[in-house]
Amino acid sequence: MIVAGVGVSPGIGHGPVYVLTASVPEPPEGATYVGEAEEEKARAHAALEKVAADLEARGVRAGGEAKDVLAAQALMARDPGLAVGVDALIDRGTAAERAVYDSFGTYRDLLTSAGGYLGERAADLDDIRDRTVAVLTGRTMPGVPDVAAEPYVLVARDLAPADTALLSKDVVAAFVTEEGGPTSHTAILARAMGVPAVVAARGATGLTPGVRVLVDGAAGTVTVEPGEREVAAARRRSEAREQALRAATGPGGTSDGHAVPLLVNLGGPGEVKAALANGAEGVGLYRTEFLFLDRKQPPTGAEQETAYRAVLEAFPGGKVVVRTLDAGADKPLAFLPAQGEEPNPALGERGLRMFRVHPEVMAEQLDALARAAEGLPARLQVMAPMVATVEEATWFTEACRARGLTSAGVMIEVPAAALRAGDLAAAVDFFSIGTNDLAQYTFAADRQVGALSALQDAWQPALLDLIALAVGEHGRPCGVCGEAAADPVLACVLVGLGVATLSMSAPSLPAVRAGLAGHTLAQCRAAAEAARAQSTAAGARAAARAALPRLAALGL
Amino acid sequence: MAERKVTVEAEVGLHARPAATFVQAAAKADIDVTVARQGGQPVNAKSILMVMGLDVRQGETIVIRAEGDGAEELLDELAAIASAP
Numbered sequence: 072m073i074v075a076g077v078g079v080s081p082g083i084g085h086g087p088v089y090v091l092t093a094s095v096p097e098p099p100e101g102a103t104y105v106g107e108a109e110e111e112k113a114r115a116h117a118a119l120e121k122v123a124a125d126l127e128a129r130g131v132r133a134g135g136e137a138k139d140v141l142a143a144q145a146l147m148a149r150d151p152g153l154a155v156g157v158d159a160l161i162d163r164g165t166a167a168e169r170a171v172y173d174s175f176g177t178y179r180d181l182l183t184s185a186g187g188y189l190g191e192r193a194a195d196l197d198d199i200r201d202r203t204v205a206v207l208t209g210r211t212m213p214g215v216p217d218v219a220a221e222p223y224v225l226v227a228r229d230l231a232p233a234d235t236a237l238l239s240k241d242v243v244a245a246f247v248t249e250e251g252g253p254t255s256h257t258a259i260l261a262r263a264m265g266v267p268a269v270v271a272a273r274g275a276t277g278l279t280p281g282v283r284v285l286v287d288g289a290a291g292t293v294t295v296e297p298g299e300r301e302v303a304a305a306r307r308r309s310e311a312r313e314q315a316l317r318a319a320t321g322p323g324g325t326s327d328g329h330a331v332p333l334l335v336n337l338g339g340p341g342e343v344k345a346a347l348a349n350g351a352e353g354v355g356l357y358r359t360e361f362l363f364l365d366r367k368q369p370p371t372g373a374e375q376e377t378a379y380r381a382v383l384e385a386f387p388g389g390k391v392v393v394r395t396l397d398a399g400a401d402k403p404l405a406f407l408p409a410q411g412e413e414p415n416p417a418l419g420e421r422g423l424r425m426f427r428v429h430p431e432v433m434a435e436q437l438d439a440l441a442r443a444a445e446g447l448p449a450r451l452q453v454m455a456p457m458v459a460t461v462e463e464a465t466w467f468t469e470a471c472r473a474r475g476l477t478s479a480g481v482m483i484e485v486p487a488a489a490l491r492a493g494d495l496a497a498a499v500d501f502f503s504i505g506t507n508d509l510a511q512y513t514f515a516a517d518r519q520v521g522a523l524s525a526l527q528d529a530w531q532p533a534l535l536d537l538i539a540l541a542v543g544e545h546g547r548p549c550g551v552c553g554e555a556a557a558d559p560v561l562a563c564v565l566v567g568l569g570v571a572t573l574s575m576s577a578p579s580l581p582a583v584r585a586g587l588a589g590h591t592l593a594q595c596r597a598a599a600e601a602a603r604a605q606s607t608a609a610g611a612r613a614a615a616r617a618a619l620p621r622l623a624a625l626g627l
Numbered sequence: 628m629a630e631r632k633v634t635v636e637a638e639v640g641l642h643a644r645p646a647a648t649f650v651q652a653a654a655k656a657d658i659d660v661t662v663a664r665q666g667g668q669p670v671n672a673k674s675i676l677m678v679m680g681l682d683v684r685q686g687e688t689i690v691i692r693a694e695g696d697g698a699e700e701l702l703d704e705l706a707a708i709a710s711a712p
Contacts, residue, residue: 147675192679361684
């Protein structure tokens, strides 16, 4: 049996499962206290202070990154706003433990509604809350053994820094959590400790305690009761992979010197550091939605300019492809009310179609981009999402050129654009294929519907055919940004199809670089042909692998 | 009422360590001090939970306000923390 999740800290871990069960029960709603309000408040404050001091002490013992994380958590336990909320509830007759529980709940809602990084902090808050409730109700917090005869695989719904800070590689073989994402503390601390970790592994806490599992922190898999051979093979693969990734440096390209710039997908200026650390040669997709979502007012031109310039400055010699706002439909903007109810948001007024309705938003964004690029050596390229026709492409590129933006392109996400790339080529300077949306529209399979994920497989021969059509022979460079470019096997196939650049999330860059460097352009072309000759996604994948002999040796 | 407008330069925004340093400095002062997104509702700068909840990212501008003894010095200190890269 294999439990699948998201690998966030690479490496192989093997050992018995230890399931950490959160067992601090919710204090009953409506719980009251006997005695004086002031005494009850003092009890609550003392419990919060005890938890804060304990977190600080653990941080000091652990040192390093964990110290900062736990110091920040201690600040949360001592938060004056939280204390005011607790006091107010106690004044209304609520027992201290329920008052603490509810006050944390208010802030928890605030963080989860923001989502993303802040949403992942909600787990930290839950941990502080549970610790405080445990103190108030005289329970001991469930702990994690910090000595073990054999390193164990720690499995939990989610892990708090206070749980993991005092652990080491000698005690823990791997972390597996049901929740959490790439920026959760479990991920950050696991990477800092060099322990493999898989998050978002649904069903993991259902594993039998003590059963042996094999955790692959790169692939994101947890294999239950693996054979000895399987463990040994996984270790070998992991070592070969690490070695290959370390050895692959420099600009992307095939072994016979065909250059393929390896670029990064960015969601905001905060991701630049990881991109540079992984050797990104430029930016293939700078998503600009972060500036617009969750706002009541549109961002000013000056604010946009700052955010664009921050990224342009980070890649002085490279190119930076900025995608104009891709909102609308399922990502509505508060300041741009929808035109009406859309029964199929993915087929609605999104991307460039929304700019047709609100040209002033496009004008402001393009102006800000033109100003941001002034005087900087980076090559700014601007592209529009959700383009289907030549008229749309022309409208966009003319707007770009009117502002002195010299390189204007379009995304190929709609099958119509792929089929007629030759016509679009006359209107644009470059193309970038968004494989995720192209798959969604080609297979009529909503990206949000997990049950349809097989239809989202980028190895589907129909999708490969459309990519080949989009690349075409029109003479305009065509890149790929999307999950497909991040798969080292598929990346070789894409290069074989004639794709000029590959853009992916920062952590995917080293594996793609190593895979490409292990093969010639002719081998990539042969792999592409072999894949397209198949009639199923699985067949295409297997055929491509067979045509790329170095992948296995590289552990990819 | 004294105030400072500062652009947050830290890569993580006003989160994690920068937020903790900011709140610790604010909490030391005896006077009230608030922080807001530009044009937004001010929150207690001594509350890490409220400051995190503002969700200020790199490159965004915040407004810090304080009134009373030592307000100017406190604001200078907080502005320096918020604008540190």
